[in-house]
Amino acid sequence: MEASAASLHAGAGAHVEHEHHGPPEAHRSSRVEPQLLGMLLFIISEVMVFGAFFTAYFFIRVVDASPWPAHGTELPKIIAGFNTAILLSSSVTVHWALEGVKRGNRFALKAGMLTTFFLGATFLFVQINEYVHIGFAPSNSAQASIFFGLTGLHGAHVFIGLCLLAFVNVRAFRGHFSPEQHRGVEVPGIYWHFVDVMWVIVYTTVYLL
Amino acid sequence: MLAKLRAPGWYRAGLFTLAAIAFAYVLVGIVRSAMHFPNAWDDGDAITIVSLIAVPLFVLVGIGCFDYWFYWVSGRPTRPEDHSAHGAQSWKDYFRVNTDHKVIGIQYVCTSFFFLFVGGLLAMLMRAELAQPGMQFVSSEQFNGLFSVHAALLIFLFVIPVFAGLANFVIPLMIGAPDMAFPRLNALSFWMLPLAGLLMVGSFLAPGGSFATGWTAYAPLSTTMPLGQLFFTIGVQFAGASSIATALNFLVTIITMRAPGMSFFRMPLLVWANFSTSLLVVIATPFIAASQFFVLLDRALGFQFFNAFVGAGKDGSVLMYQHVFWFYSHPAVYIMMLPGFGIISEIISVKSRKPIFGYRMMAFSLIAIVILGFTVWAHHMFVSGMQSWIRIPMMITTAIIAVPTGIKIFSWLATLWRGVLHLDTPMLFALGFLTTFTCGGISGVMLAMIPFDIHVSDTYFIVAHIHYVLFGGSLFTIFAGVYYWFPKMTGRMYDERLGKLHFWATFVFFNLTFAPMHVIGVQGMPRRVADYAQQFAGMNLAISIASFLLGLSMLVFLYNMVVSWRLGPRAAANPWRALTLEWQVSSPPPIFNFDAVPTVVGGPYEYGIPGAVHGIFQSPAEAKPMPAGSVATSPTTE
Amino acid sequence: MRRHPIIQMVAIGAIASAIGIALALWINWFPADAAKQDHPIDTLYDVLLIVSIPIFVLVLTVILYSVWTFRMRPGQENEDGPPIHGNTRLEVFWTAIPAILLVSLCSYAYAVLNDIEKKHDHELVVKVHAIQFAWTFEYPQAGGRSVVSPQLYLPKDKPVRFDIDSADVIHDFWVPAFRVKIDAVPGITTRLRVTPTKLGAFPVVCAELCGLGHAVMRSTAHVMTPAAFGRWLAQKQAPAAGGGGAGGGARQLTQQQLVALGRATFTGDGGCGACHTLAEAGTTGTTGPDLGRVLRGQSENAIRTDIVDPNARITPGYSANIMPPTFGQTLSAQQLDGLVAYLATVSK
Known part of the structure; x- marks a missing residue:
C-alpha cells in the first residue's frame, strides 16, 4: 500500500508511453477462444457442485439404504416429465437462434432467443408450482432435503441461465450480434445446454430411478 | 456529493450496504409473511443471515466491480477502454477496483498478509x-473461536490467496502476456476476498461469539451452533468463489496467452x-461450497441433511459431510503447496546458477500430485467410523503420493549440487523450506499408516x-x-541483513x-482443547514462549517490507541475473508489461550455457532458434 | 576426485542418522503401555522413525554440504554452475526406491492393523454413550438389565469390545494408554477392540471437537484384576447398593460420611469439578457456573433437581444442553445423596 513513490515513478513513465499505444496484442497460443474455454472450465466447476449434491444423494439413498422417496411421500413423475420436455425443447430453440445469427437471419435469432427464454421461465414456474403442491417440506426428512436441494440447485441454475438469456435478448433486440460477432449468443447457449443436460440427470436419478 | 454516490467507489458502496440491509429486512419479512410465520417482521437471525449474503454482493456492485458488465448486458455502448483503470498512479488506486494484474497482485498480497497478522495474533x-493448564485468559467458548478463526483466516484468506496474488503479478509477465485473460473478473475475484475476511473476523461480534467448530465445521456440531457459525459458512462461499474465478482466469491465461515460442515444456515451473x-481449484473447490451450502440449509432453513439421531426418523447422514468436505479439503492442501513448489523451483535454479534438475519430471510430478490428490481424501477419516475397508486403498494412495513429492525434493537437491549458491534471503528461505517440508512430509507418511494414525489423529501430532x-x-x-519478487513488484530492494535476521529467527x-x-x-x-492434563504443562510453556518469539520475528519482516518499499534503494531490472521474462523488463514493470510481446527461444533455466537466453524482444520472424534452446533431458555431461 | 565428496557425505550421513535414530528412540514418546494393542503400534512407530530419519538426514546433509562446498565465494558473482539438465538413471532410482519402500511400509502397517483389530471369542461388551460433555459406560447383563457407570472399569487380560454411539454431535472415544480411538457418531454405532494388560487408572479423552466443554469431556479407565472387576460389577448390580434414604438394608451413612462421599464424587467419579469452579473442592472449571456462587442458600431438593435435570433452570449467561442430563442414571443413589449433602453444606 505504501507504493507511492515507486508506482508514481512507474505511472509517470507509462503515462507518456500510452499516449502512442495501448497494450500490445497478446499472442494467441491456442486455437480455443478464451471466452469459450472460460465457460467450459466454469461448467466443470458447476458439474462438481452438482457432484457434491449427488454425493449427498448417494450417501443417503445408497450407502445408508434409506427408502426413496421417504415413506408416505410421492414424487410427481408425470408433471416433471412434462417439464423435462419443455426444457429439452428450449435447447433446440437456442440452437436455432445460434444457427440463425451465424447465417445472418435476425428473425431466427430474436424468435429463437425469445422462445427459449419463455420456455425456461415456464419450466421454472412449473417447478415452483410443484414445490407448493408436493405435500412435504425439506424439514420432513433427509430425502426431502435432498429432493429440494438437488432440484432447487438446478432451479437456481435455470434462473442464472434465464438471466443470461435475458441479456442476450436485450442485445439481440437492440441490434447487436452478426455472423462475425456471435460469441455473446454462443457462450450463454453452451451454459443453457449444460443446464438442460443437468436436468436430464437430475430427473433420471431423483424422479425415475 | 450526489455525483460521488452515483460513481463507483466507497461512497456508493456505503449506500449499497444500507440498501442491502433494507433488502434483507424486506425480503425476510415478505417471505415469512407469505408463509404465515408468527412475528414475520422481526426475526433478527434470518435478517442477519440474508444480510450476510446480500451485503458483500451489494458492496461489490457499489465499488464498481460490475459496472462494465451492466453496460454490456443492457446493450448500451460500453465505455471504450481508456486504460484509466489500468495501473496505479498513487497509493489510493490500490483501494479502488483496478483491472491491472500487477495492481491486483499487490492488492492480493497486502490483503492476505494483513490477515496473516490477524491470524497470527489469534494464535x-x-x-x-x-x-498453563487450567483457564486463565479466555473462556472455552472464546478459545474454540480463536483456533477456528485462526485456521479459517490463514487457510482461506492467507495461504490460498497470497499464492494467487504472487501468481497474479508474475504469471502474465512470465508467459509474455500483457494482462490476464479476463481482467475484470480478476478484479472481482480479488474484491470478494477482503469481504470474506471481514465476515470471518466480524463473527467475533455475533451474539454467541464467533464460529467455534474449527475450520472443518463438522456437522452436526456446526448446524447447532449460534449465529457466528454462519459468518464462516457464508464467508467461505465468497472466498471459494474468488479462488474458482482466479483459477479459471489462470487456466485460460496460461493456455491461450503464452508468448510465441513458449511451448508447454518451455514454461517456467511456477507457471x-x-x-x-x-486445475485442482476448479475441480475441488465446488465441494466445500456445497458442504457449506448443506450446513447453511440445515442451520437456516431446517433441512435435514445431517439429522441422523436415532429416533428422529430423518435418515440424515453425518459421515456424508466429512466425505464432501475432505474431497475438497485434501486437494486444498496441494492447492496450498503446489504454487510454493513453483516458487522454490524458480529460486533454487536462479540462486544455484544451474538449470533445474529433471525439468520434465518436475512438471509431470505436479500433474501426478493433482491426479493422486483426488484419491486420498478419506485418510482424514481413519477414525471417523466410516466403512473400514475404505481405509486400505486410501493408505496406499496416500503413501504413493509421497513419491512425486520425493522426486521434487531430490531434484531440488540435485539442482544445488555443484552450483554457485547465492545464499541471500530468498535462497535461505528456500533451503529452510526444504528441511522443514521434508520433516512435514515424513510425518505425513507416518500418518498414512493407519495403526499409528488411529493413535495420533486429533492430537497435537496433527497440529x-x-x-x-x-x-x-x-x-x-x-x-x-x-x-525474490520484492524488487520487481516495488522497484526497490529490501534490506538483506534484516531479511537474514528474519529468516534465522523464523527458522529457529x-x-x-x-x-x-x-x-x-x-x-x-x-x-x-483450552485446558489439558498437568503432565503436558512444561512442554506447553516452552512452546508458548517459542511461539511469542516466532511472532516477534514477523515484526522484523513487517518493518523490512514497509521501510524498504518507501525508502529502499532502487532495484535494477534484473538483480538476480534471472532468465525468465519478468526480469527482462524494468522494475517495476511498465504499465502494459511489454512494448511488444517477446519471442521465446529457449528453456527458462539455461544457466551455465554461455549466451543462452529464454526470450528475446523481436518478432518471431526475426528470431532464430537458439542451438542450446531446447530443454534437454540429455544425461549429465559428467 | 569426484568420488571423494560422496564418500565423505555417506560417512557424515551414516553417523548423523545413527545419532538421530538413537535420539528418537530415546525420547519417551508414548503414554503408559496398558493394552495388547500397544506393542505392535509402538513397534510400527519405531520402524517408521528408523526408516525416515536417514531420509531426513540425507536431505539435510546434501543441503548443508552444498551450502558449505558450493556457496558463492567472492569473485564468483558472475559465474554459473555446470549446465546439468538431468540424469535419467538417477531419476528412475529416486522414483523406484521410495515407491518400493512405501509399499512395503503399507504392507507392514496393514499387518499391524489386522493384528490390533482381531476379533476374539468371549469378548466383554461395553456400550459407550457420548453426550455433550460426558461419557457413560454401560455393561449389559444377562436378563436385559445393565450396569451404568460414569467411569470405565475393565478386567485385566480380557478382550473388550466397545460399542460406541452419540446422543448429539460427533465425539471421539480415546484412551491414550490403549493407543486406539474412534469417533462416536450420531446415528451409527462404531466399534473398538482392546485387551487391557496393565492394572491402573488411565485417562479417557474426547478427541473430536464437540463444543465448549470439549476440553473437559474426560473420564478414567480403571483396569482391575478380574476378581476385583467381578466384585465391582456385583456391587453395582445389587439392588440395594446405597438405596438412598429408603434403603432399609443398606448401611446408613452418617452426615459426615455422606459429605465426604459427596466431595469424593465431586472431584472424582462424577467429574463435576472439570466444569464447575468450587473453592472448597479446589476445582477451577469454567464451562459451567461457579457453584460456590450460584448454589448459595439453595435447598437440598433444588440442588438435587439441578443435578439430575440440569435444563430445569439455567443460570443466566449460560445456555441449556451444556450439562449432561445423565447424572441421575450414572451416579449411584448414594453418590447422589452424598453430592447433594456436600453441595448443600459448602454453599450454606
Missing part, C-alpha cells in the same frame, strides 16, 4: 491461554505449478504436522517468493514451537 492469544493448482507443511512448507515458500523459533508438539501429541494431548 498468540491461544498460546497465552495454553501456557506449471499454478496451472496444476488451478505439528499441519504446521510443518503449511508454515514450514507454504509460508516459507511465500516468504521466499515475496523477497518455528522449530522450537512446533517440533515439541510431535512429542506431546504422541504422549496423548488432544488438539483443540
Whole structure:
C-alpha cells in the first residue's frame, strides 16, 4: 500500500508511453477462444457442485439404504416429465437462434432467443408450482432435503441461465450480434445446454430411478 | 456529493450496504409473511443471515466491480477502454477496483498478509491461554473461536490467496502476456476476498461469539451452533468463489496467452505449478461450497441433511459431510503447496546458477500430485467410523503420493549440487523450506499408516504436522517468493541483513514451537482443547514462549517490507541475473508489461550455457532458434 | 576426485542418522503401555522413525554440504554452475526406491492393523454413550438389565469390545494408554477392540471437537484384576447398593460420611469439578457456573433437581444442553445423596 513513490515513478513513465499505444496484442497460443474455454472450465466447476449434491444423494439413498422417496411421500413423475420436455425443447430453440445469427437471419435469432427464454421461465414456474403442491417440506426428512436441494440447485441454475438469456435478448433486440460477432449468443447457449443436460440427470436419478 | 454516490467507489458502496440491509429486512419479512410465520417482521437471525449474503454482493456492485458488465448486458455502448483503470498512479488506486494484474497482485498480497497478522495474533492469544493448564485468559467458548478463526483466516484468506496474488503479478509477465485473460473478473475475484475476511473476523461480534467448530465445521456440531457459525459458512462461499474465478482466469491465461515460442515444456515451473493448482481449484473447490451450502440449509432453513439421531426418523447422514468436505479439503492442501513448489523451483535454479534438475519430471510430478490428490481424501477419516475397508486403498494412495513429492525434493537437491549458491534471503528461505517440508512430509507418511494414525489423529501430532507443511512448507515458500519478487513488484530492494535476521529467527523459533508438539501429541494431548492434563504443562510453556518469539520475528519482516518499499534503494531490472521474462523488463514493470510481446527461444533455466537466453524482444520472424534452446533431458555431461 | 565428496557425505550421513535414530528412540514418546494393542503400534512407530530419519538426514546433509562446498565465494558473482539438465538413471532410482519402500511400509502397517483389530471369542461388551460433555459406560447383563457407570472399569487380560454411539454431535472415544480411538457418531454405532494388560487408572479423552466443554469431556479407565472387576460389577448390580434414604438394608451413612462421599464424587467419579469452579473442592472449571456462587442458600431438593435435570433452570449467561442430563442414571443413589449433602453444606 505504501507504493507511492515507486508506482508514481512507474505511472509517470507509462503515462507518456500510452499516449502512442495501448497494450500490445497478446499472442494467441491456442486455437480455443478464451471466452469459450472460460465457460467450459466454469461448467466443470458447476458439474462438481452438482457432484457434491449427488454425493449427498448417494450417501443417503445408497450407502445408508434409506427408502426413496421417504415413506408416505410421492414424487410427481408425470408433471416433471412434462417439464423435462419443455426444457429439452428450449435447447433446440437456442440452437436455432445460434444457427440463425451465424447465417445472418435476425428473425431466427430474436424468435429463437425469445422462445427459449419463455420456455425456461415456464419450466421454472412449473417447478415452483410443484414445490407448493408436493405435500412435504425439506424439514420432513433427509430425502426431502435432498429432493429440494438437488432440484432447487438446478432451479437456481435455470434462473442464472434465464438471466443470461435475458441479456442476450436485450442485445439481440437492440441490434447487436452478426455472423462475425456471435460469441455473446454462443457462450450463454453452451451454459443453457449444460443446464438442460443437468436436468436430464437430475430427473433420471431423483424422479425415475 | 450526489455525483460521488452515483460513481463507483466507497461512497456508493456505503449506500449499497444500507440498501442491502433494507433488502434483507424486506425480503425476510415478505417471505415469512407469505408463509404465515408468527412475528414475520422481526426475526433478527434470518435478517442477519440474508444480510450476510446480500451485503458483500451489494458492496461489490457499489465499488464498481460490475459496472462494465451492466453496460454490456443492457446493450448500451460500453465505455471504450481508456486504460484509466489500468495501473496505479498513487497509493489510493490500490483501494479502488483496478483491472491491472500487477495492481491486483499487490492488492492480493497486502490483503492476505494483513490477515496473516490477524491470524497470527489469534494464535498468540491461544498460546497465552495454553501456557498453563487450567483457564486463565479466555473462556472455552472464546478459545474454540480463536483456533477456528485462526485456521479459517490463514487457510482461506492467507495461504490460498497470497499464492494467487504472487501468481497474479508474475504469471502474465512470465508467459509474455500483457494482462490476464479476463481482467475484470480478476478484479472481482480479488474484491470478494477482503469481504470474506471481514465476515470471518466480524463473527467475533455475533451474539454467541464467533464460529467455534474449527475450520472443518463438522456437522452436526456446526448446524447447532449460534449465529457466528454462519459468518464462516457464508464467508467461505465468497472466498471459494474468488479462488474458482482466479483459477479459471489462470487456466485460460496460461493456455491461450503464452508468448510465441513458449511451448508447454518451455514454461517456467511456477507457471506449471499454478496451472496444476488451478486445475485442482476448479475441480475441488465446488465441494466445500456445497458442504457449506448443506450446513447453511440445515442451520437456516431446517433441512435435514445431517439429522441422523436415532429416533428422529430423518435418515440424515453425518459421515456424508466429512466425505464432501475432505474431497475438497485434501486437494486444498496441494492447492496450498503446489504454487510454493513453483516458487522454490524458480529460486533454487536462479540462486544455484544451474538449470533445474529433471525439468520434465518436475512438471509431470505436479500433474501426478493433482491426479493422486483426488484419491486420498478419506485418510482424514481413519477414525471417523466410516466403512473400514475404505481405509486400505486410501493408505496406499496416500503413501504413493509421497513419491512425486520425493522426486521434487531430490531434484531440488540435485539442482544445488555443484552450483554457485547465492545464499541471500530468498535462497535461505528456500533451503529452510526444504528441511522443514521434508520433516512435514515424513510425518505425513507416518500418518498414512493407519495403526499409528488411529493413535495420533486429533492430537497435537496433527497440529505439528499441519504446521510443518503449511508454515514450514507454504509460508516459507511465500516468504521466499515475496523477497525474490520484492524488487520487481516495488522497484526497490529490501534490506538483506534484516531479511537474514528474519529468516534465522523464523527458522529457529518455528522449530522450537512446533517440533515439541510431535512429542506431546504422541504422549496423548488432544488438539483443540483450552485446558489439558498437568503432565503436558512444561512442554506447553516452552512452546508458548517459542511461539511469542516466532511472532516477534514477523515484526522484523513487517518493518523490512514497509521501510524498504518507501525508502529502499532502487532495484535494477534484473538483480538476480534471472532468465525468465519478468526480469527482462524494468522494475517495476511498465504499465502494459511489454512494448511488444517477446519471442521465446529457449528453456527458462539455461544457466551455465554461455549466451543462452529464454526470450528475446523481436518478432518471431526475426528470431532464430537458439542451438542450446531446447530443454534437454540429455544425461549429465559428467 | 569426484568420488571423494560422496564418500565423505555417506560417512557424515551414516553417523548423523545413527545419532538421530538413537535420539528418537530415546525420547519417551508414548503414554503408559496398558493394552495388547500397544506393542505392535509402538513397534510400527519405531520402524517408521528408523526408516525416515536417514531420509531426513540425507536431505539435510546434501543441503548443508552444498551450502558449505558450493556457496558463492567472492569473485564468483558472475559465474554459473555446470549446465546439468538431468540424469535419467538417477531419476528412475529416486522414483523406484521410495515407491518400493512405501509399499512395503503399507504392507507392514496393514499387518499391524489386522493384528490390533482381531476379533476374539468371549469378548466383554461395553456400550459407550457420548453426550455433550460426558461419557457413560454401560455393561449389559444377562436378563436385559445393565450396569451404568460414569467411569470405565475393565478386567485385566480380557478382550473388550466397545460399542460406541452419540446422543448429539460427533465425539471421539480415546484412551491414550490403549493407543486406539474412534469417533462416536450420531446415528451409527462404531466399534473398538482392546485387551487391557496393565492394572491402573488411565485417562479417557474426547478427541473430536464437540463444543465448549470439549476440553473437559474426560473420564478414567480403571483396569482391575478380574476378581476385583467381578466384585465391582456385583456391587453395582445389587439392588440395594446405597438405596438412598429408603434403603432399609443398606448401611446408613452418617452426615459426615455422606459429605465426604459427596466431595469424593465431586472431584472424582462424577467429574463435576472439570466444569464447575468450587473453592472448597479446589476445582477451577469454567464451562459451567461457579457453584460456590450460584448454589448459595439453595435447598437440598433444588440442588438435587439441578443435578439430575440440569435444563430445569439455567443460570443466566449460560445456555441449556451444556450439562449432561445423565447424572441421575450414572451416579449411584448414594453418590447422589452424598453430592447433594456436600453441595448443600459448602454453599450454606
